[in-house]
Amino acid sequence: MANNRYTIKYTSTYINQFNSILNYIVNNLKNKIAAENFYNEVIKEIENRSKNPESFEKYVSIRKRKNIYYRIYVKNYTIFYTVTNNTMEIRRIIYSRRNFDKLI
Numbered sequence: 001m002a003n004n005r006y007t008i009k010y011t012s013t014y015i016n017q018f019n020s021i022l023n024y025i026v027n028n029l030k031n032k033i034a035a036e037n038f039y040n041e042v043i044k045e046i047e048n049r050s051k052n053p054e055s056f057e058k059y060v061s062i063r064k065r066k067n068i069y070y071r072i073y074v075k076n077y078t079i080f081y082t083v084t085n086n087t088m089e090i091r092r093i094i095y096s097r098r099n100f101d102k103l104i
Helices: 012-028 032-049
Strands: 007-010 069-074 077-084 087-095
Touching: 007 012, 012 032, 012 087, 032 069, 032 077, 032 087
Parallel strands: 007 087
Antiparallel strands: 069 077, 077 087
16 A cells, blocks of 8 residues: 655744643653643644645634644644645644634
8 A cells, every 4th residue: 555645844944833832741740641642643644644734624714824834733723734745734723712814
């Protein structure tokens, strides 16, 4: 069976946001195990989604965008990504109760 997985690219914005979340869990909540579990779950969900990233929920934005945003839910966070050609670009990870239209 062929591997039809898309290439995954992470933006610096996403990396900074993800690192901030993990640092908060480790340093403020003092829970390294929870941070490791969250990290593993996020990576697993992104990799699973990379098999068919355009078949999931689109994020309808109030802004006009060049690329369609899709989202992945992991625990209390929403991961936003776009798909261009054979690349799934992971752009943001934001706490799910935030106002997304003001943040992305």
